[in-house]
Amino acid sequence: MTLTIREATRDDEDLVWSILKPSVEAGDTFCADPKGGKPGGLAYFWPETARCFIAEVDGQALGCSYLKPNQTGNGAHVCNAGYCTLPGARGKGVARALLAHSLDTARAAGYRAMQYNFVVSTNTRAIDTWERAGFQIVGRLPGAFRHPTEGYVDALVMFRTL
Secondary structure, three states, X not given: OXXXXXXXXXHHHHHHHHHHHHHHHHOOOOOOOOOOHHHHHHHHHOOOOOEEEEEEEOOEEEXXXXXXXXXXXXXXXXXXXXXXXXXXXXXXXXXXXXXXHHHHHHHHOOOOEEEEEEEEOXXXXXXXXXXHOOOEEEEEEEEEEEEOOOEEEEEEEEEEEO
């Protein structure tokens, strides 16, 4: 059982949406409108400026990620990435594999650092994973995320050099 990661094409939009849909509709980790459906979810996760990747085991998609410049111009040397795994694949190393892949891909593309702009503070599993990978919390946005069950919670800015 080997996990492989491949770059997605726009022909993979339905597949990417099938991975994103549970998390987007839950509304507890992404800023995408939970009622925005496939168009809203894909516009949030896979804008034209991003490359998207799919993690698969034996041809079954378990997760996806994106990688894009965090800013344009003089800030384009810092990238931004995001990850999503299917609920049944959580805790099986898929996000860690996507993270390692994104760090390698970012380095190969010439980025000097990676920044997560809006990590929901209640997403403790992700925060722990990112910190173990060398990311530091460099900012806290008090009450910036409206969590569907926890109310207004903080969002974190996390950063690491490459």
